[in-house]
Amino acid sequence: MALDEVLWQSAATPCLRFYRWDHPALSFGYFGRYADVAQYQSERDIVRRCTGGGIVFHGTDFTYALIVPANDLLQLGSPLGVYTFVHTAVQDSLQKSGIQATLVPTKIGAVAPHLHPDAAPDAENQPPESASPTGPDTCFTRPVAADIVLADKKIAGAAQRRSRRGLLQQGSIQNLDLPSCFVANLVGNLSRNVTRGVLDEALIERAQELATSKYATEVWLRRT
Numbered sequence: 001m002a003l004d005e006v007l008w009q010s011a012a013t014p015c016l017r018f019y020r021w022d023h024p025a026l027s028f029g030y031f032g033r034y035a036d037v038a039q040y041q042s043e044r045d046i047v048r049r050c051t052g053g054g055i056v057f058h059g060t061d062f063t064y065a066l067i068v069p070a071n072d073l074l075q076l077g078s079p080l081g082v083y084t085f086v087h088t089a090v091q092d093s094l095q096k097s098g099i100q101a102t103l104v105p106t107k108i109g110a111v112a113p114h115l116h117p118d119a120a121p122d123a124e125n126q127p128p129e130s131a132s133p134t135g136p137d138t139c140f141t142r143p144v145a146a147d148i149v150l151a152d153k154k155i156a157g158a159a160q161r162r163s164r165r166g167l168l169q170q171g172s173i174q175n176l177d178l179p180s181c182f183v184a185n186l187v188g189n190l191s192r193n194v195t196r197g198v199l200d201e202a203l204i205e206r207a208q209e210l211a212t213s214k215y216a217t218e219v220w221l222r223r224t
Contacts, residue, residue, distance in 0.1 A: 002208070003204075004065040004168060005207075007065065007067050015067040019064070020063070025044050026055060029052045030051060032054060032055065036055065046221065054138055054139040057138075086158070096181075102149055158172070
């Protein structure tokens, strides 16, 4: 989470990072309640994201972070446009592998799912559109616009945060055995001009400092 945020703060060009988990974990959105995830504390590591959305169980899923700087975001359009563009690329990559996933239709006038309110200054204290008013909001139990489903079950979703710096989208693909060609297909669908990057030591050190000073603290985890 810290590395995603540091990349979002510093990337000068669009950046896409993939990662896996080496043990069970759980992430929940910026507006989530710690009380809704506390029961899992003994079973898995828990972290609060800086993006919106609900509860996501990690462990065997395929996760990514997409950073789009503000100048590039102007070309891609709205946060919902980015969300749809990325998930269309994911859907196409899955279909090339024989997995007939579909995209949840987007209604006219819809806003970006799981969007942190940095994108809407007038809604700074409002919960994201997808938040559940009656209980814990588990992201993969309830598809929203532009999510990906397979046999009526959600398999891919994401959460966003937008600021003057640009947009961060954190996504997860779950309950699928992805073929080895999936990443190459996805990258090719997203861009024709791709350079493999290397995380330099200074950036990693900044991420480690942020992990210690923010993400690993009880203040951040239990914020209200």
